[in-house]
Amino acid sequence: MKSVRLEHITKKFGKAKGVEDVDIHIKSGEFFTFLGPSGCGKTTTLRIIAGFYFPTEGKVYFDNEDITGLKPNKRNIGMVFQNYALFPHMTVFENIAFGLQVRKLSSSEIKSKVEKAQKFVHLEGYGNRKITELSGGQQQRVALARALVIEPDILLLDEPLSNLDAKLREETRIEIKRLQVELGITTIYVTHDQHEAMSMSDRIMVMDKGEIQQIGTPQEIYNKPVNHFVASFIGESNIIKADVKNLTDTHVTVDIGGGIILKGLRENGSPMLDYANEDSVLLSIRPEMINTGEGANTLTGIIQLSEFTGVSINYIVKVGDHELNVMIVNARTKVLERGDTITLHVPESGIYFMSEKR
Numbered sequence: 604m605k606s607v608r609l610e611h612i613t614k615k616f617g618k619a620k621g622v623e624d625v626d627i628h629i630k631s632g633e634f635f636t637f638l639g640p641s642g643c644g645k646t647t648t649l650r651i652i653a654g655f656y657f658p659t660e661g662k663v664y665f666d667n668e669d670i671t672g673l674k675p676n677k678r679n680i681g682m683v684f685q686n687y688a689l690f691p692h693m694t695v696f697e698n699i700a701f702g703l704q705v706r707k708l709s710s711s712e713i714k715s716k717v718e719k720a721q722k723f724v725h726l727e728g729y730g731n732r733k734i735t736e737l738s739g740g741q742q743q744r745v746a747l748a749r750a751l752v753i754e755p756d757i758l759l760l761d762e763p764l765s766n767l768d769a770k771l772r773e774e775t776r777i778e779i780k781r782l783q784v785e786l787g788i789t790t791i792y793v794t795h796d797q798h799e800a801m802s803m804s805d806r807i808m809v810m811d812k813g814e815i816q817q818i819g820t821p822q823e824i825y826n827k828p829v830n831h832f833v834a835s836f837i838g839e840s841n842i843i844k845a846d847v848k849n850l851t852d853t854h855v856t857v858d859i860g861g862g863i864i865l866k867g868l869r870e871n872g873s874p875m876l877d878y879a880n881e882d883s884v885l886l887s888i889r890p891e892m893i894n895t896g897e898g899a900n901t902l903t904g905i906i907q908l909s910e911f912t913g914v915s916i917n918y919i920v921k922v923g924d925h926e927l928n929v930m931i932v933n934a935r936t937k938v939l940e941r942g943d944t945i946t947l948h949v950p951e952s953g954i955y956f957m958s959e960k961r
C-alpha cells in the first residue's frame with residue numbers, strides 16, 4: 604500500500620480556479636476523506652491523483668516516486684464513481700474481470716481472482732447476471748469488486764453512496780469501511796456528507812472554494828474547528844462574536860454583549876489565534892455542550908422553541924441578544940415550553956475560540 608503526497612497542487616481551468624495550493628500527505632493504509640460543499644475542489648483533487656487532470660502547478664508522489672506526469676493506467680489505482688460506470692451489457696463476471704483481461708492474465712487466474720472478489724463483496728453466485736438485473740446497491744458492490752480485483756495500491760472513491768437510498772447507503776458505508784480495514788488499502792474518499800466523512804475516516808480534509816480549510820481526525824475537526832466555515836459545516840454549532848476582556852496563561856474571558864461574560868480555556872483555541880493581538884474572536888459552542896446542571900458560565904434565557912426527539916430535548920433559547928441551540932441529552936427531564944425561563948451552564952471546556960480573520 605502506498606502513501607500519497609500532493610505538493611502545493613494548483614489547478615486552473617483557464618482563468619477559473621479549480622484548487623489552490625493543496626498540500627497533503629496521505630499515509631499508507633489511511634482512510635482519508637475530502638469533504639466540502641459542491642464546487643469546493645474535491646473531485647478536481649481526486650482526478651489529479653488519478654491522473655485524469657494534470658496540475659497547473661505542484662507535484663504528485665506515490666511513496667517517494669514522482670508520478671505527476673504518469674498516465675492513469677500506469678498508476679495502479681482502483682476507482683469507484685457515483686454512477687458506477689459499469690458496462691451494462693456485460694455480466695457481473697465480465698465487468699469484474701475487465702481490468703484483469705486488459706492486464707492479460709490467464710483465464711484460470713482471472714476466474715480465481717474474480718470469484719474471490721465476488722465473495723469479498725457478497726456477490727457469490729451472481730457472476731452470470733447482467734448489470735441491468737441488479738439493484739443499485741449490488742451494482743455499487745460490483746464496481747467496488749472491479750476496483751479491488753486488480754489489487755490496486757490506492758483506492759479512490761468519488762461519492763460512491765450518493766445514488767443509493769438511505770438504508771442501502773448505511774449498509775454500503777459499513778461494508779466499504781469493513782473492506783478497507785480488512786485490506787488495509789490506502790483509500791481516498793470524496794463526499795459532501797459530513798456524517799459519512801466523520802464515521803468512516805481516519806482523517807478528513809475540509810475544503811472550501813478550492814482551498815484547504817482544515818486537516819484532522821474527525822474528533823479534531825469536530826472539537827477544534829479552525830474557523831467559522833469548518834464549525835458550521837461539520838455538525839451544528841452556536842457561533843458567537845465576542846470581545847476579549849482578559850487573557851491569562853490558562854483562561855480567556857470574553858464579553859458576548861448584553862452584559863454576559865463567558866470564561867473558557869485558552870488551550871481551546873485554534874493555533875493561529877493570537878488573542879493578545881485580537882480584540883474580537885468567534886466562539887463555537889456545540890449544542891450538546893450546554894447543560895442545565897451545575898457549573899461555570901451561568902446563563903439565564905427564555906425558551907423560544909422546544910422539541911423532544913426521544914434521544915434528546917432540543918431548545919432554542921434566547922439569551923441576551925443571542926439565540927442558542929441547546930441539546931439536553933438526558934431526555935427524561937421535564938420538557939420546558941415556549942416562554943419558560945431556563946438556567947444554563949456552559950463548561951469552560953465547552954467553548955472553542957476561533958479567529959475572526961480566517
Ligand code: ATP
Binds near residue numbers: 620621813
Ligand atoms: P461537486 O461535489 O459538485 O462535484 P467538487 O467539490 O468536486 O464539487 P470540483 O468539481 O472539483 O468540485 O470543482 C472545483 C471548481 O473547479 C469549481 O468551481 C468548478 O466549476 C471548476 N471546474 C471543475 N472542473 C472544471 C472543468 N473541466 N472546466 C472548468 N472548470 C472546472
